[in-house]
Amino acid sequence: MTHFTFLRRPRTSVAVLAAASVALLVAPTVTPTAANAAANTAANAAANASGSGHGKPPQTPGIQVSVAADSAGLNIATGQCGGAPITVRLTNPGTQAVYADATLSAARPLALQRTVISTYLPAGYTAQVPIPVTAPLGTEPGSYSVKVSAGKSTANASVNVTATAPDPNGDLARSASKISASSTHAGYPVCGAVDGDTDGAHWGTTTGWNDGNSTIWPDWFELRWDGPQTVGRVTLHTLNSTKYPAARYGLKDWDVQTFSDGQWKTVASVRGNTQGVVDTTFEPVRTTDLRVLLLAGNGANDYSRIVELEAFAS
Amino acid sequence: MTSSSQEDEVRRAAPHTRRRFLTVSGAAMALAFGTNLASGNTASADSKKLRSDPFALGVASGDPLPTAVVLWTRLAPEIFDPMGGMPDKNYKVEWQVATDDRFRQVVRAGTATAQPEYRHSVHVDARGLEPGREYFYRFRTGSYLSMTGRTKTAPEARDRVSRFRFGIASCQAYPDGYYTAYQHLAEEDLDVLLFLGDYIYENAVNTVAGDRFDTSAQVPDIFQAAPVTLDQYRLFYSLYKSDPDLQAGHAALPWVLTWDDHEVVDNYAGGVKGTVPVEDFLVQRANAYRAYWEHQPLRLEQLPAGPDAQLYRRFDFGDLMQVSVLDTRQYRNAQPRTITGEAQMDWLLDGLSESRARWNVIANQVMLAKQRTTLANPPGLNADAWDGFPEDRQRLFDGIVERGVEGVCVVTGDTHTNYANDLKLNFDDMNSQTVGVEFVGTSISSGRDGFDTSPQLELQLQANPHSKFENGQRGYVTFDVNRDEMRADYRVLPYVTRRGAPVETRTSFVSERAEPGLKAV
Numbered sequence: 001m002t003h004f005t006f007l008r009r010p011r012t013s014v015a016v017l018a019a020a021s022v023a024l025l026v027a028p029t030v031t032p033t034a035a036n037a038a039a040n041t042a043a044n045a046a047a048n049a050s051g052s053g054h055g056k057p058p059q060t061p062g063i064q065v066s067v068a069a070d071s072a073g074l075n076i077a078t079g080q081c082g083g084a085p086i087t088v089r090l091t092n093p094g095t096q097a098v099y100a101d102a103t104l105s106a107a108r109p110l111a112l113q114r115t116v117i118s119t120y121l122p123a124g125y126t127a128q129v130p131i132p133v134t135a136p137l138g139t140e141p142g143s144y145s146v147k148v149s150a151g152k153s154t155a156n157a158s159v160n161v162t163a164t165a166p167d168p169n170g171d172l173a174r175s176a177s178k179i180s181a182s183s184t185h186a187g188y189p190v191c192g193a194v195d196g197d198t199d200g201a202h203w204g205t206t207t208g209w210n211d212g213n214s215t216i217w218p219d220w221f222e223l224r225w226d227g228p229q230t231v232g233r234v235t236l237h238t239l240n241s242t243k244y245p246a247a248r249y250g251l252k253d254w255d256v257q258t259f260s261d262g263q264w265k266t267v268a269s270v271r272g273n274t275q276g277v278v279d280t281t282f283e284p285v286r287t288t289d290l291r292v293l294l295l296a297g298n299g300a301n302d303y304s305r306i307v308e309l310e311a312f313a314s
Numbered sequence: 315m316t317s318s319s320q321e322d323e324v325r326r327a328a329p330h331t332r333r334r335f336l337t338v339s340g341a342a343m344a345l346a347f348g349t350n351l352a353s354g355n356t357a358s359a360d361s362k363k364l365r366s367d368p369f370a371l372g373v374a375s376g377d378p379l380p381t382a383v384v385l386w387t388r389l390a391p392e393i394f395d396p397m398g399g400m401p402d403k404n405y406k407v408e409w410q411v412a413t414d415d416r417f418r419q420v421v422r423a424g425t426a427t428a429q430p431e432y433r434h435s436v437h438v439d440a441r442g443l444e445p446g447r448e449y450f451y452r453f454r455t456g457s458y459l460s461m462t463g464r465t466k467t468a469p470e471a472r473d474r475v476s477r478f479r480f481g482i483a484s485c486q487a488y489p490d491g492y493y494t495a496y497q498h499l500a501e502e503d504l505d506v507l508l509f510l511g512d513y514i515y516e517n518a519v520n521t522v523a524g525d526r527f528d529t530s531a532q533v534p535d536i537f538q539a540a541p542v543t544l545d546q547y548r549l550f551y552s553l554y555k556s557d558p559d560l561q562a563g564h565a566a567l568p569w570v571l572t573w574d575d576h577e578v579v580d581n582y583a584g585g586v587k588g589t590v591p592v593e594d595f596l597v598q599r600a601n602a603y604r605a606y607w608e609h610q611p612l613r614l615e616q617l618p619a620g621p622d623a624q625l626y627r628r629f630d631f632g633d634l635m636q637v638s639v640l641d642t643r644q645y646r647n648a649q650p651r652t653i654t655g656e657a658q659m660d661w662l663l664d665g666l667s668e669s670r671a672r673w674n675v676i677a678n679q680v681m682l683a684k685q686r687t688t689l690a691n692p693p694g695l696n697a698d699a700w701d702g703f704p705e706d707r708q709r710l711f712d713g714i715v716e717r718g719v720e721g722v723c724v725v726t727g728d729t730h731t732n733y734a735n736d737l738k739l740n741f742d743d744m745n746s747q748t749v750g751v752e753f754v755g756t757s758i759s760s761g762r763d764g765f766d767t768s769p770q771l772e773l774q775l776q777a778n779p780h781s782k783f784e785n786g787q788r789g790y791v792t793f794d795v796n797r798d799e800m801r802a803d804y805r806v807l808p809y810v811t812r813r814g815a816p817v818e819t820r821t822s823f824v825s826e827r828a829e830p831g832l833k834a835v
Contacts, residue, residue, distance in 0.1 A: 097620050099431070099544065099604065101545075113535070113536060113539075114396065114536055114545065114546075115396065116396035116397065116545045117543055117545055118396070118543060118544035118545040118548070118601075119543045119544050119545075119597065119601055120544065120597050120600035120601050120604065120620055120621075121597070122593075122596075122597065122620065125593070125597065127543070127597060129542075129543055180521075182522060182527075182529075183520045183521065183522050183524070183527070184520050184521075184538070186517075186518045186538070212489075212520045212522075212524060213522075213524065213525055213527060216525070216527055216811075
């Protein structure tokens with residue numbers, strides 16, 4: 001028969017089994033030194049390395065954390081789309097593999113993609129993990145620290161934040177605090193539609209937004225500001241290039257909407273479009289939220305595609 | 315601000331002088347199942363202080379033996395938190411097994427310890443049960459009671475069993491659609507479900523959960539990145555297991571699971587994924603395997619040690635059916651070329667020849683039968699399936715013939731398509747011996763709504779005379795096994811991107827033990 005031990009029919013009850021003994025390893029617990037760990041149960045939780053299982057005690061559960069030199073003095077701009085990743089390195093200097101947890105924290109108001117990194121670390125191995133860092137609009141320019149810790153090992157990175165300047169042409173989309181969409185296709189991030197690049201020939205290089213669900217309508221793409229803005233003109237650049245003409249790949253029908261009194265109000269509508277660039281003007285309104293409600297495309301794969309969305313006072 | 319290396323600020327971790335060993339005995343052993351490791355905190359925290367329901371990921375049971383079954387849950391009140399919203403402390407979790415769903419007749423009970431190193435997952439090997447019997451189980455911590463699960467032990471291996479019913483399921487990409495199939499599967503009268511791989515997908519999930527298009531989902535941005543580290547894989551399991559239909563499927567019956575590629579990354583082979591250095595990929599695989607074990611009803615024997623895990627294993631269901639569960643991902647190798655690895659193939663063939671069961675079921679991941687995808691000569695073949703490893707397939711078939719193995723039934727996932735195949739000793743000669751049958755089950759959700767047939771499937775039916783059925787709808791397959799005959803019902807759903815799809819039987823086949831081969835019902 002088979003050599004698998006669990007195939008033996010276990011006739012022992014829990015009580016009988018309990019008479020057996022087993023060695024348990026107790027790893028030291030280290031309190032995370034992260035500045036804001038107390039505010040975060042996740043960061044509070046995981047600051048120790050545990051053994052690789054099967055009852056074998058790891059000889060060196062301690063691991064070392066560091067931040068890759070090229071991201072130790074990371075430069076980012078404020079805003080959802082101005083961020084960049086630091087590369088966190090977790091090293092196991094010991095002779096036994098471990099499962100390790102590291103916690104991350106950032107000086108307020110910086111935001112980290114995640115606050116815990118857990119990974120298997122073979123003996124002598126270094127894991128390199130990119131962690132995106134962003135600073136909200138309005139963050140005071142200057143140097144901020146990101147702290148990484150695992151057990152007793154800690155490392156810091158300095159993040160230099162510069163303020164994203166208002167767009168010289170008055171495009172308010174460039175100063176939106178929150179850019180979101182109904183869904184997003186991998187490789188076509190929302191930030192691509194507010195990056196100042198209006199060239200449809202750059203499609204597919206993260207400079208435009210594509211929704212994540214073909215054939216499902218409507219879609220939407222939304223801008224939110226920290227304070228009310230006056231908006232009287234919206235310019236939508238849908239996909240239009242030699243390779244991907246708007247008449248086949250562009251958006252066909254959409255409404256421009258602003259949010260007030262608890263609901264979306266349509267301030268302009270476009271129907272039957274086949275052009276790459278469409279200006280819509282309307283009576284200027286004060287609003288903190290603006291979106292384009294996307295109702296239909298011109299066919300190919302039935303997706304929404306925006307190369308750039310711009311909003312102006314007039 | 316100048317950019318400077320932070321290396322100087324890294325302090326070396328102090329040696330672990332506090333390391334010590336504990337010997338536990340008595341009741342503690344029952345609690346410690348699933349880990350030979352304890353947290354740094356030996357005491358358990360007060361569960362009464364948990365402020366919201368920690369059983370947000372449901373319950374599960376699996377790997378049934380005649381007198382034992384694994385019960386699983388995980389304490390995770392906040393599913394998108396990397397710690398599940400739990401403090402870095404041990405928690406006591408009580409469990410009960412009863413013969414009735416109101417727990418008037420509790421036959422086994424105990425207390426397990428949920429440990430932060432395993433993200434507070436609980437794996438209880440509930441023993442001392444009676445063979446072939448239905449049970450109900452539940453967990454409690456503090457004032458929170460889990461949902462109730464139903465499970466069933468396997469019949470005694472030597473007992474004569476006249477009838478057994480099981481199901482197969484696979485491929486449940488969360489953003490491709492709803493898990494309505496499990497609502498229906500939970501209503502079927504089945505003894506066990508074999509899950510044949512692709513439980514999670516490494517693909518990004520957007521804020522509205524892809525084609526579910528659920529604006530209330532609010533899936534966090536971290537799911538936009540494919541998982542590599544353990545915290546990321548754990549989050550994917552949290553998302554998937556938060557689905558109420560999947561929870562209903564687990565709670566309805568015991569599962570026996572194996573994995574395919576997407577539990578790690580698409581189309582990996584052993585230690586190889588594209589141009590990723592093997593050393594780095596094995597770390598990713600270790601992370602993925604660990605998260606898998608933490609989230610499935612598996613025994614300690616299946617706990618990975620780094621990138622290695624013993625997932626191929628065998629189950630007996632009386633004298634009627636034996637199930638050999640394969641792992642055709644971990645041991646793939648280019649030279650010598652193999653899909654199973656030498657040791658697993660030996661184990662498989664030895665098990666088949668020593669089996670005294672009427673039926674020998676092989677729980678397999680990728681299609682075993684040859685499947686020509688073009689009419690050209692030579693035809694197009696899927697190199698990721700057994701078609702990419704014809705030597706191993708022939709070794710298996712030759713072994714079945716040489717050892718006189720009867721009642722061979724292979725069940726398979728992977729392709730998001732229903733197939734029914736006669737397994738020919740030589741697929742290029744339809745007059746050659748039929749060594750068994752293969753039922754390939756479609757996906758639960760992967761591939762979105764699906765279709766009944768397509769020009770490609772029609773072509774493949776023409777190009778593969780041993781294939782009797784090809785269908786691209788979503789669903790699962792149920793099997794009704796008796797001493798002499800196995801019946802398969804292909805249960806299909808018309809859509810999954812909306813909730814509430816009905817289920818129907820698209821077609822049924824039987825195969826006789828004495829004369830293997832598919833017959834339409």
